[in-house]
Amino acid sequence: MNAVEIIAKKRDGGKLSRGEIGVFINLYVSGKIPDYQMSAFLMAVFFRGMDFEETGWLTEIMLDSGEKVTFQKPDNIYVDKHSTGGVGDKVSLILAPLAASCGIKVPMLSGRGLGYTGGTLDKLESIPGFRTDLSLKEFQDGVERVGCVISGQTASIAPADRLMYALRDVTGTVESIPLICGSILSKKFAAGPRGIVFDVKCGNGAFMKNEVSAEVLAENLIAVGKGMGRKVTALITDMNQPLGETVGNLLELVEAMDFLKGKQAPDLYGIILELSAEMLIVSGLRSDYDEAKILIKSKLEDGSAWSKFEEMVSYQRGDLSIFAKTSDLPQAAIVDTCKSSRSGWLTGMATEEIGRLIVELGGGRKTKESGIDRLVGFKFFKKIGDEIKSGEPLAEVHAGTREQAGMAIDRLKSIITIGPEPPEIPALIYRRLS
Amino acid sequence: MNAVEIIAKKRDGGKLSRGEIGVFINLYVSGKIPDYQMSAFLMAVFFRGMDFEETGWLTEIMLDSGEKVTFQKPDNIYVDKHSTGGVGDKVSLILAPLAASCGIKVPMLSGRGLGYTGGTLDKLESIPGFRTDLSLKEFQDGVERVGCVISGQTASIAPADRLMYALRDVTGTVESIPLICGSILSKKFAAGPRGIVFDVKCGNGAFMKNEVSAEVLAENLIAVGKGMGRKVTALITDMNQPLGETVGNLLELVEAMDFLKGKQAPDLYGIILELSAEMLIVSGLRSDYDEAKILIKSKLEDGSAWSKFEEMVSYQRGDLSIFAKTSDLPQAAIVDTCKSSRSGWLTGMATEEIGRLIVELGGGRKTKESGIDRLVGFKFFKKIGDEIKSGEPLAEVHAGTREQAGMAIDRLKSIITIGPEPPEIPALIYRRLS
Numbered sequence: 017m018n019a020v021e022i023i024a025k026k027r028d029g030g031k032l033s034r035g036e037i038g039v040f041i042n043l044y045v046s047g048k049i050p051d052y053q054m055s056a057f058l059m060a061v062f063f064r065g066m067d068f069e070e071t072g073w074l075t076e077i078m079l080d081s082g083e084k085v086t087f088q089k090p091d092n093i094y095v096d097k098h099s100t101g102g103v104g105d106k107v108s109l110i111l112a113p114l115a116a117s118c119g120i121k122v123p124m125l126s127g128r129g130l131g132y133t134g135g136t137l138d139k140l141e142s143i144p145g146f147r148t149d150l151s152l153k154e155f156q157d158g159v160e161r162v163g164c165v166i167s168g169q170t171a172s173i174a175p176a177d178r179l180m181y182a183l184r185d186v187t188g189t190v191e192s193i194p195l196i197c198g199s200i201l202s203k204k205f206a207a208g209p210r211g212i213v214f215d216v217k218c219g220n221g222a223f224m225k226n227e228v229s230a231e232v233l234a235e236n237l238i239a240v241g242k243g244m245g246r247k248v249t250a251l252i253t254d255m256n257q258p259l260g261e262t263v264g265n266l267l268e269l270v271e272a273m274d275f276l277k278g279k280q281a282p283d284l285y286g287i288i289l290e291l292s293a294e295m296l297i298v299s300g301l302r303s304d305y306d307e308a309k310i311l312i313k314s315k316l317e318d319g320s321a322w323s324k325f326e327e328m329v330s331y332q333r334g335d336l337s338i339f340a341k342t343s344d345l346p347q348a349a350i351v352d353t354c355k356s357s358r359s360g361w362l363t364g365m366a367t368e369e370i371g372r373l374i375v376e377l378g379g380g381r382k383t384k385e386s387g388i389d390r391l392v393g394f395k396f397f398k399k400i401g402d403e404i405k406s407g408e409p410l411a412e413v414h415a416g417t418r419e420q421a422g423m424a425i426d427r428l429k430s431i432i433t434i435g436p437e438p439p440e441i442p443a444l445i446y447r448r449l450s
Numbered sequence: 451m452n453a454v455e456i457i458a459k460k461r462d463g464g465k466l467s468r469g470e471i472g473v474f475i476n477l478y479v480s481g482k483i484p485d486y487q488m489s490a491f492l493m494a495v496f497f498r499g500m501d502f503e504e505t506g507w508l509t510e511i512m513l514d515s516g517e518k519v520t521f522q523k524p525d526n527i528y529v530d531k532h533s534t535g536g537v538g539d540k541v542s543l544i545l546a547p548l549a550a551s552c553g554i555k556v557p558m559l560s561g562r563g564l565g566y567t568g569g570t571l572d573k574l575e576s577i578p579g580f581r582t583d584l585s586l587k588e589f590q591d592g593v594e595r596v597g598c599v600i601s602g603q604t605a606s607i608a609p610a611d612r613l614m615y616a617l618r619d620v621t622g623t624v625e626s627i628p629l630i631c632g633s634i635l636s637k638k639f640a641a642g643p644r645g646i647v648f649d650v651k652c653g654n655g656a657f658m659k660n661e662v663s664a665e666v667l668a669e670n671l672i673a674v675g676k677g678m679g680r681k682v683t684a685l686i687t688d689m690n691q692p693l694g695e696t697v698g699n700l701l702e703l704v705e706a707m708d709f710l711k712g713k714q715a716p717d718l719y720g721i722i723l724e725l726s727a728e729m730l731i732v733s734g735l736r737s738d739y740d741e742a743k744i745l746i747k748s749k750l751e752d753g754s755a756w757s758k759f760e761e762m763v764s765y766q767r768g769d770l771s772i773f774a775k776t777s778d779l780p781q782a783a784i785v786d787t788c789k790s791s792r793s794g795w796l797t798g799m800a801t802e803e804i805g806r807l808i809v810e811l812g813g814g815r816k817t818k819e820s821g822i823d824r825l826v827g828f829k830f831f832k833k834i835g836d837e838i839k840s841g842e843p844l845a846e847v848h849a850g851t852r853e854q855a856g857m858a859i860d861r862l863k864s865i866i867t868i869g870p871e872p873p874e875i876p877a878l879i880y881r882r883l884s
Binding site: 019020023024050051052053054055056058059062063183185186187188 | 487
């Protein structure tokens with residue numbers, strides 16, 4: 017079968033064989049199928065979809081197009097977590113060392129922020145010297161020795177995904193469940209985990225705006241991951257307001273560190289507890305959620321999780337000394353306060369807009385090549401459902417210039433809506449799927 | 451709006467504006483939108499379609515991407531005919547001079563055979579010296595002076611279509627009604643006709659295999675053509691067996707010339723009469739079909755149509771002297787007969803297979819660059835519904851070698867099906883649409 021016949025088969029709703037998907041992807045990676053045939057194929061997949069089996073083959077072929085980590089010990093304790101991306105989502109920074117302190121090995125290959133969602137690597141690079149460019153060997157050694165490593169995907173991992181993702185981005189074929197699944201899973205499984213807990217974000221600050229689409233993605237990730245012989249579960253969690261108190265690279269890093277040291281925003285605490293309990297269940301280290309949570313709380317309280325974070329940072333050559341005294345911390349040129357111009361209840365936050373505002377302030381990337389300003393960001397004082405008095409501070413704005421701070425304060429006033437009645441407070445966790 | 455946004459708008463089922471289509475096509479033609487974005491766009495159009503208005507804009511933008519003929523006299527007598535392609539379809543060779551002899555001006559820019567359907571230019575080039583590469587100026591002058599010209603599309607005509615068609619061919623996006631419409635109409639209208647009669651072929655030897663799909667194409671061609679201010683009608687005609695008696699370039703040319711001189715296969719005569727009557731109605735030269743047919747028959751009988759053919763050939767530098775004596779005519783090396791191995795009734799012909807067999811014999815193109823052997827072909831002695839005796843000749847096979855002739859005879863025996871009962875004879879013309 018040639019390339020056009022494979023495109024036409026998918027276009028007409030046919031189920032592709034493993035061989036057909038393999039030929040198409042591998043010839044594309046080797047440059048023998050041109051971009052224009054791949055983009056037509058991607059659009060056909062966008063419209064026709066792929067079943068779980070096809071998606072699994074796609075994922076395996078993408079995974080096998082590059083290098084991957086293979087851990088030596090054949091047990092289940094290599095467990096990763098993956099979030100589909102949100103605003104203020106600093107969960108990975110906390111969860112990796114916390115889970116490692118509970119005995120899980122967390123091989124976490126992470127990405128940078130693009131668009132309105134932040135990236136774990138960008139946050140970690142606020143630590144002077146912190147290396148996110150570990151070789152796969154350094155990555156693997158670190159996971160075995162420290163228990164957790166968070167590093168960037170190397171160029172040798174899933175080149176098929178890298179090429180296809182770049183093409184999807186410019187051909188309107190990003191929003192396809194099987195393509196999203198293949199992209200996520202091929203990169204995640206390249207790091208060698210035996211299990212993954214997915215945090216599928218849902219709401220106005222997530223790619224999945226409603227629960228139905230979040231569930232479809234979660235079901236696909238689970239079915240395909242299981243089909244590939246991995247343990248996979250998913251939580252669908254709320255992203256209708258930033259998670260925790262802060263948004264912005266340095267501010268989020270500091271919040272994550274504070275969390276590990278015991279200062280915990282309630283929503284972030286709730287999410288961390290559930291996700292880390294899931295990881296313990298997936299790993300087989302605990303078989304009961306209550307027992308899992310007892311272990312997790314003890315590792316937070318006795319400082320083990322924080323020590324594990326320090327250990328990971330040290331392994332990755334980061335220097336935490338600037339974080340020892342608040343006065344040593346770098347800070348944006350302007351820190352100003354956004355105050356409410358009316359009284360009422362906080363009824364909603366246009367969360368995606370908060371992420372886009374960070375990009376405008378220079379704290380996120382407009383293109384993959386953009387540099388970023390890690391100091392800009394927001395600290396929010398209120399959550400949905402809180403009562404607000406006119407003149408009360410809603411958020412602290414960290415910006416590079418007075419003009420930008422002013423612009424951000426103006427924009428936040430329309431991003432944060434205040435109504436006359438208390439709203440329904442969104443659930444933190446919508447569903448668990450496995 | 452940028453390229454990705456336009457792709458995504460169509461992908462999501464949105465109606466594109468004239469400006470959006472214009473930007474996309476024009477930037478593509480100028481190389482600023484790459485093939486991979488165009489192919490994603492084409493696949494999105496394949497799935498989402500375009501309404502008549504969008505298709506009209508698409509057609510106009512493709513038409514305006516190149517040169518076009520503009521006739522000076524603002525009347526309706528410039529009328530062309532276009533067939534969607536079939537096997538043994540030599541109608542254009544007859545219709546152009548016949549219509550011209552009735553007073554119509556026929557500006558016919560035609561194509562070459564590709565795939566299993568023959569091409570009018572290939573047939574005409576069986577005439578020594580015949581030029582199918584007229585400049586647009588020569589083309590326009592010939593239409594005014596002779597009344598009809600059949601020449602090839604120049605590179606300057608609708609470059610957008612040429613680029614897009616090449617891409618559609620390799621990305622599984624050929625079979626899309628709005629894209630087919632845009633491609634046909636942009637090229638046809640570049641020749642300057644005020645009206646077009648479409649012969650939409652329907653059956654096992656046509657692109658449109660069933661009447662529903664043929665009707666959809668005809669309705670689209672008519673609606674878009676009318677939207678562009680042209681007079682357009684269509685006949686849906688049968689293509690479940692070759693039209694007339696012959697298939698193959700030289701054989702079809704000779705049949706067409708014989709037709710103009712008075713030797714007419716009944717099915718071909720029926721089609722020619724209806725299509726030429728349509729052209730007379732569209733041109734306004736006649737307002738009544740019966741009157742139109744009286745004029746057409748007189749022009750066939752008094753030799754005017756044949757004279758017009760000679761005049762056209764002469765204008766295009768062709769030399770008809772080899773056609774004066776049958777013994778002077780070049781002939782394929784082997785002429786053999788395919789005889790029926792059983793008695794019964796001719797119940798069907800796998801018409802597309804006949805076209806593919808011609809290609810295998812060297813009489814059609816496998817790729818656009820292939821040379822062709824104009825001498826190979828078939829002369830069929832029987833039509834669907836004819837009674838057949840065992841041993842009776844079914845067809846004459848003209849081939850380059852004895853092996854090829856033998857192969858063709860074998861294949862024809864399975865292409866022509868003979869059953870024990872007389873079949874239903876397909877109608878010649880299914881429907882008229884306007």
